[in-house]
Amino acid sequence: MAKRPDHVLYKDCADWQSASALSRSLVAAHGPARITQKRTSIYVDRALLGLLSPTTQSNTPQTTKQRPSKLETAINDVGTATFVAGRARSRTKAQSRSQRMIAELEHAYRHAPADAMSSWSKDTVCRFGFSIVSRVNRVAGLGVSILEYGGREIIDFGTALIDGRVVDHVATRSNVASKTTIATCRRLSSSAKPLVAAFAADPGTVGPALMVGALAAYTSSGGLDGDGGAPDLDIALIGIDAHRSLFTHSIVAGAVIETGLVSLVDLINRAHAYLPSVHDPLWDEINTRSARIGHAACRGASVGIAYHLGIDGLAQPAAYHNLPFSAPLEVHQGILTVNAGAEGGAAIAGPVIPEAKPARKRDVAGIAAGVITTVAALLFWG
DSSP: OOOOTTEEEEEEOSSHHHHHHHHHHHHHHHOGGGEEEETTEEEEEHHHHHHSOGGGOSSSOOOOOOOOOHHHHHHHHHHHHHHHHHHHHHHHHHHHHHHHHHHHHHHHHHHSOTTHHHHHHHHHHHHHHHHHHHHHHHHHHHHHHHHHHHHHHHHHHHHHHHHTOHHHHHHHHHHHHHHHHHHHHHHHHHHHHHHHHHHHHOHHHHHHHHHHHHHHHHHHHTTTTTOSTTTTHHHHHTOGGGOSOTTTSSHHHHHHHHHHHHHHHHHHHHHHTTSOSSOOHHHHHHHHHHHHHHHHHHHHHHHHHHHHHHHHHHTSOOOOSSOSSOOOHHHHHHHHHHHHHHHHHHHHHOSSOOOOOOOOOOOHHHHHHHHHHHHHHHHHHO
16 A cells, blocks of 8 residues: 555554554544555555654554443443442451341340359369369379489389399390380370261361360471460560469469460350340350360460470570479479470370379389489489
């Protein structure tokens, strides 16, 4: 097509296809008399050149961006308005549901018997007392067991030394220790099998409890390095000068967390009985799953606290700040480690009231030997 005399260069395109596409769009918009295409160049009359966008009046190849039609603009506006309205409705619906659930909980609180909350408060205090007592018993039992077994080993080694059987004695005790370790590992492995089987049979019920327990353990421990978590809350509450308080770096922290979680589950179960007859179905799900989830959180928190105390006692030794007596650092480490073991026992037992068991017979001679050895070591180090 020959270029008309009154036409001037509008644009050089990269190829003939691009030029043809641009030429067709301009012809459709301004008419064929005002547009000329010659190979890859587009020419327009001088009057039209001033009307076109200055950003497109260059010789660099580029794609012409057409202005959307009124219909396209209307459709886009309607779509945007629909999306915004949908988001607003979803947000309003969530807010209205939460407000409705709060109102239902208030209804349950108002219609509960007068002594319901006082009974719940008394049960909470009793639960905290049980948690403390059970953990103190574990600490005392673990400490006595360490003295007992350590003292018995000292007595047996002394006897073997007198009789000239030291080598045989060491070999025998090493063999016993190896067999005990293997048996403990097998017992732990066998105890995990029912959990794996339960998860395989009903992952929808067991899975959330496992996830909550794992999150509780990680959160309460402070991570793999044992920095932070529940025991280190004394830094935020009291200050760095009182770090490693006996109230946070001990079984007390586990007792507080366990009591709070169990009492919350108890409160939910009590309130569920006084909800309106027509209430949100989420309350039923919470009531059904709260016990399992709460117990899993208690066990996980105890595992995390035990891990943190174990790290502090073995890998990051430091003294307690409010211990009522003066002692070498090794004693502080021992107390931390014993507390870690006791909290680990609480994780295994879970937040349940165990049945009373008859006290086993203790080795008095072993305990005495352990106490004497410990006192002598303290005097020597002191």
